[in-house]
Every structure is written in structure tokens, then in C-alpha cells.
Amino acid sequence: MWSVFEHRQLAKSLAKAPKEIVMRYEKWKDIVRMSGPQGLRFIKGLHDESLKGEWAGFRSSRLGLQYRVIYEVVNDEVYVAVFDVTAHDYRRK
Numbered sequence: 655m656w657s658v659f660e661h662r663q664l665a666k667s668l669a670k671a672p673k674e675i676v677m678r679y680e681k682w683k684d685i686v687r688m689s690g691p692q693g694l695r696f697i698k699g700l701h702d703e704s705l706k707g708e709w710a711g712f713r714s715s716r717l718g719l720q721y722r723v724i725y726e727v728v729n730d731e732v733y734v735a736v737f738d739v740t741a742h743d744y745r746r747k
Contacts, residue, residue, distance in 0.1 A: 667739045678717040
């Protein structure tokens with residue numbers, strides 16, 4: 655069983671996101687809790703991928719055409735830290 659920890663700024667991002675994206679994020683969390691990040695790779699619609707450049711070491715999953723969840727796997731099977739749900743804007747803030 656995996657744990658999902660959310661960054662304190664995530665609440666602001668989710669408040670700005672459409673209701674459908676928030677529901678998809680909740681489903682994304684359920685998948686991660688049950689099967690970990692490996693389970694995300696089996697669902698092709700999520701397009702789970704590693705990021706490069708400024709976000710090297712992080713991963714991203716698609717929640718819609720525009721919205722992505724950015725997360726980091728820490729300690730290979732301990733927990734997943736979610737940093738942002740963004741409208742495809744990968745600039746660090």
C-alpha cells in the first residue's frame with residue numbers, strides 16, 4: 655500500500671482546476687494507493703512520463719488534455735509526494 659502526500663500549495667491548484675479534473679485527480683490517487691506508480695503505466699490515457707530539465711527526477715500524469723499532476727516517488731515504495739496539478743505549465747514557482 656502506497657501513501658500519497660500532497661504539497662501544501664496543492665490545495666490552491668485544485669481550487670482553480672475544473673471539477674472534472676479534481677475528480678480525475680482523486681481517481682489518480684486511488685490508483686497510486688492501490689498499485690503505486692507502476693499501476694499508472696498500465697493506463698494509457700494517463701500518459702505517465704518522467705520529466706526533464708528543471709523538473710528532472712519528477713514524473714507527470716495526464717488528467718485531461720490540458721491538466722497534469724506532477725509528482726515525485728520517494729524511497730521506492732514508501733510514498734509519492736504530489737507537488738502540483740497544473741494547466742500544462744511546467745515552470746517552477
